[in-house]
Amino acid sequence: MSTSPRKSRSSGRVTLDDVALSAGVSRITASRALRGERSVGADLVTRVTLAANALGYVPDPAARALASARSHTVVVLVPLLSNNLFVDLLEAVHRVLHPLGYQILIGVTHYQPHEEEELLASYLAHRPAGLLVTGFDRTPRCQALI
Structure with missing residues (x-):
């Protein structure tokens, strides 16, 4: 060998x-x-x-997702990491999803709709199994991506 x-x-x-x-x-x-x-x-x-x-x-998780058409990644977009509400949210998501074999991709939008759009477009290339976003102010493209 x-x-x-x-x-x-x-x-x-x-x-x-x-x-x-x-x-x-x-x-x-x-x-x-x-x-x-x-x-x-x-x-x-x-x-x-x-x-x-x-x-x-x-x-390579990307190759595995491509070959199986399934992903074990969940995208979570939050506005800030300095707000404990969002840190608690990330902890809760991790606590639930990690035992199920999911990894979390975290994006910070800084309350900027265009930054959210860029992050979302980038993260969707990973073919996530799920998406969790906060807030309501989105660009038309971001709404279409979701």
């Missing part, structure tokens, strides 16, 4: 293909093993996990 990564991407990141090659399995088997699917035998899961750890593989 080879443990030297190819780093075939221009970013230098270790890819799922690198893990599969190192573990001696197909890409789909490596993916299924890392996701914990029951259809993959324990011995293969161990081989793939060891290869991933040895190579320093970090799954």
Whole structure:
């Protein structure tokens, strides 16, 4: 089992293909093993996990969301972080969503509708599973994005 990564991407990141090659399995088997699917035998899961750890593989949530058409990201846009109301809101959202496997992307709008629009447009590229926004003052484009 080879443990030297190819780093075939221009970013230098270790890819799922690198893990599969190192573990001696197909890409789909490596993916299924890392996701914990029951259809993959324990011995293969161990081989793939060891290869991933040895190579320093970090799954790409954007690639996973694209491949599965599902995301585990929820966007939360708040006006300020200096107001305890919004900090409490973020804590509550995290407390509920984190145990369910969701990550939160937080954006601060500073009560500026155009800043909210820019953040929303940027965060929607991550294909979030959910969106939580506060307030009512939105640009027409932001309303359309929502």
